[in-house]
Structures are given as C-alpha cells and as structure tokens.
Amino acid sequence: MSMSPEDRARKIKVIIFDVDGVLTDGQIFVIPGPDGKGIEAKGFAAHDGLGISLARLGGLRVGIITKRNSQTVAIRANDLKLEFIYQGQHHKLSAMNEIVVKAGIAVDELAYVGDDIVDLPILRVCGLAIATANARAEVKSSCHYTTPNPGGQGAGRDAIDFILKAQGSLERVIEQYLDAENPVAQQADVGTGNM
Template sequence: MSELTYVERAARVKLMIFDVDGVLTDGSLHYGADGEALKTFNVQDGLGIKLIQEAGIQTAIISARTSPQVIRRAADLGISHLHQGGHDKLTPFNALLEKTGLSAEQVGFIGDDVVDLPILARVGLAVAVPNGRKEVLERAHHTTTAFGGRGAVREVCELLMHAQGTYARVMAQFLV
C-alpha cells in the first residue's frame, strides 16, 4: 500500500488542532508596562477557523504556554476544545481523542517547535510552518508557504476544505 499524500490525509480530518505561539501568532511576545505578555493574532487565520467549523470540522487549541489572550481568542472563534500550560501536549491530545471519539488518523495538527513532535507523530495530518524547527519540518506531512501568524492557519483551513470538497459551498456566501 502506498503512502497517503497530504491532500488525502487532509480529506480525512474531522478535528484540526492548532498550536498558538509560532502558529496562530508569529511567535513574538510583547511585554506591556505591567509585565503582561501580549499576542497578535491574524484575522484571516481566524476567519479560516470559522470557515472550517462551518464545513463541519471541529477545532481545538493545545498550547504549552498559558495566556488569557488565548482564552479570549478561542472564545471569539468558537473553539470549544482548549488546553493551555505544560510541555506535555500528548496527554491533552489523548484526552481530546477520548472526548471526541475520533481516531488519531482523523485529526490534523499544525505546530512549529519540538514540544509539538509527540502530537505530530500521531496525527493523520501533521503540518508545519516554514519557520518551524528543523525536526518539525522533517516530520511534517505538509509545510505551509505562509509563516505562523501570517496566514499559515488560513492556508491549512483552505487546504482542508478543498480536500474535503466543501470549499465552494462554504465560500458561496461571500462569492455572490
């Protein structure tokens, strides 16, 4: 049996999981006068997440860092599965599989750093951003052309919709 292409893998995704720093953001941390770390999110990435939800794909965030901005962003986007804190991302990933009843092959994950490797090694669709660490890039099924925080998430969302044949239906509301 031949190895599946990344498009064939994308066609099977029922749940897409996003890392935050370096994926939903460009990885920069800006500190305010009070010491609070600030993050910048891309609005086109956010719309991409909303569009795949309309297409029937569940969404989740698993992040090693803890941030109130991520809680707010997840709420704004209707992302119901959120786990923050700790470099062990595999435990919340396994809990998410149990909660959703999905197999690892039905899940996609986009990451950029070595803490993402345990999940990337398990999912059906492992995606990296081009500025990710070498170890991540070597193990990904697909690497986006856009960088983290600069459209990589939107690119993955559109890939999923094209692979699953839902792009035209979901985009019809805008292409009048």
C-alpha cells in the first residue's frame, strides 16, 4: 500500500523550492542596464515569505535549488534567511544529495516543490514531491501533492501549510508567529525571536 501525501508530509524536516515558476510566476523581466547588459527582475509572493517564517517556527529547514544564476534570487534568498541556497544547478539531484548530507536527514525527510521537467530527478526520489498548480503535466503526474495556487501566487505557502497541517503544528505556529509580532509579547520575551 502506498503512503498518503499526509503520511509523507509528517516525516518532512527540510523543504526545498525551485524558484522560477514556483516562488515566482515564471516570468523573467529583463530591464536594460546602463552598460547595455540586462538586469533581471522577478516577482515574489509575500505569502510565501511569511510561509517561510512559519516553516521555520514549525521546525522545518528551508532552501532553494535553481538552474539559473540570478542576483535577484540571491537578494531574496538572503532576505528570507534561507539555509540552503543552490543557484546555477543544471543537475539538481547533486544539490539535493548535498543538502541531505548537510542536514543529516534521510531522503524521505525532504520535500521538494517544482514545476518543470528539470525538477523531475528530485521529485522522483524525495519523500514528498509537490507540484505547483501551474506545473507541467509530466511534473504533476510524478508528484504526491499539487498546490491549489500557482507559482508566484502562494504555491510556496500552500506547500508549507500542507506539511505543517499534516504535522499538526500549523495552528500553533500561526499563533506563535502572531505572538512574536506583538510588542507586548516581545517585551515579556515570550516571542521566539530568531527570525
């Protein structure tokens, strides 16, 4: 009997995202720079950013693996305080294997969120394979769960919510987050800090 997506989600300790089409809507804006070279810009969803804070409060470790190299992504990843940042990865599986070793986890404790065929090698082996609503058909058919929202419109948050809900910590983590934002709670040092 195969495990349900919820059963798989209960084991997850690390969640890794592809970037283009997952944390963004997949559009890449190239703005001409003064030197004649293009400056790349992407749009990221605030819902995903807050979701990453919730993931950390829930004890999940978070990272990205992307085929492209982008300064925009480096800035956003730093902004989100991501633990695992792999850019310029043509063979994403080797990056995943490094993360598994660094995190000291088994492959079935890693969730990956992808949208296109370059993500398939990881999606086929990881513990919880998640496709975004906008993912290619080949990707959706290889995944255990598909997010209600497309990339760049909250798919990352959907993935995190799904895992935390399965682990029974979503409501607690939300309250913890709200408490940490409360100045009175901060003064009383009830907030978790470490964001």
